[in-house]
Amino acid sequence: MNIELAKQGQALFTEHCADCHQPRNGKVYDNLGTSMKRAYVVGTLLNYAARKELYDNCSPDTTIKLYGQDIKPCAEFEGVSLTGKKDLLMSPNAEHHGYNARPLSGIWAQAPYLHNGTVPTVYHLLVPDERPASFIKSRLDYDKKYLGYSWNPQQATGKNEGYMFQTNAIPALSNKGHDKDIVEGKRTYRLNWSGDKHGAFAIIEYLKTL
Numbered sequence: 496m497n498i499e500l501a502k503q504g505q506a507l508f509t510e511h512c513a514d515c516h517q518p519r520n521g522k523v524y525d526n527l528g529t530s531m532k533r534a535y536v537v538g539t540l541l542n543y544a545a546r547k548e549l550y551d552n553c554s555p556d557t558t559i560k561l562y563g564q565d566i567k568p569c570a571e572f573e574g575v576s577l578t579g580k581k582d583l584l585m586s587p588n589a590e591h592h593g594y595n596a597r598p599l600s601g602i603w604a605q606a607p608y609l610h611n612g613t614v615p616t617v618y619h620l621l622v623p624d625e626r627p628a629s630f631i632k633s634r635l636d637y638d639k640k641y642l643g644y645s646w647n648p649q650q651a652t653g654k655n656e657g658y659m660f661q662t663n664a665i666p667a668l669s670n671k672g673h674d675k676d677i678v679e680g681k682r683t684y685r686l687n688w689s690g691d692k693h694g695a696f697a698i699i700e701y702l703k704t705l
């Protein structure tokens with residue numbers, strides 16, 4: 496660990512990343528250019544059917560007997576009554592067309608990155624110009640410099656682990672996105688650090704501490 500570098504990274508993270516990657520950020524983002532193929536996991540019909548099914552099977556009035564007692568298992572959630580909240584069971588599709596920006600604690604262990612696992616290391620996420628079209632997945636040894644499991648077919652581990660993964664096999668496996676500056680209101684968030692490798696490594700050093 497290089498604490499000085501991590502501090503520089505913390506400042507950059509606060510400026511360019513933290514507004515999105517904060518705990519309980521309920522927003523979804525569809526403006527980062529990553530593949531949208533998984534953003535509509537639940538179609539309109541399925542959404543309707545699930546809502547109906549859920550509420551019909553277990554409404555706030557549904558009563559079951561458990562150990563001789565009358566229990567209403569679907570009457571409340573964390574102390575809040577669910578009566579009259581059928582429409583909240585699943586929000587309309589248009590409201591979740593995109594991806595969450597999750598808090599990045601323990602992110603070093605969550606490679607490969609993006610919802611479709613197409614970017615092998617944090618370095619490649621921050622330096623999109625160098626993202627490999629194919630890389631080795633499922634190796635257990637670790638690339639401490641770039642932050643991700645060993646991915647480079649040129650680096651033999653001698654263990655014959657993993658398999659070659661092709662990001663250009665089908666559109667849903669695209670490794671594009673999270674690679675251009677994002678402007679929101681008066682703020683500009685830098686997502687492409689290809690021109691500032693020192694900044695990229697500072698952010699990487701900070702992310703190791705989360």
Ligand code: HEC
Nearest residue numbers: 511512515524529594595596605608609610677684685686
């Ligand atoms: C405008 C909001 C926004 C900003 C700013 C932003 N991100 Fe993200 N980030 C996202 C979203 C949304 C995703 C998920 C995208 C996907 O999976 O398709 C993501 C994904 C990631 C991932 C992969 C997470 C995973 O589990 O695979 C990492 C790592 C990451 N961002 C780091 C950063 C860093 C570092 C910065 C600052 C330099 C940053 N992000 C700035 C919204 C943002």
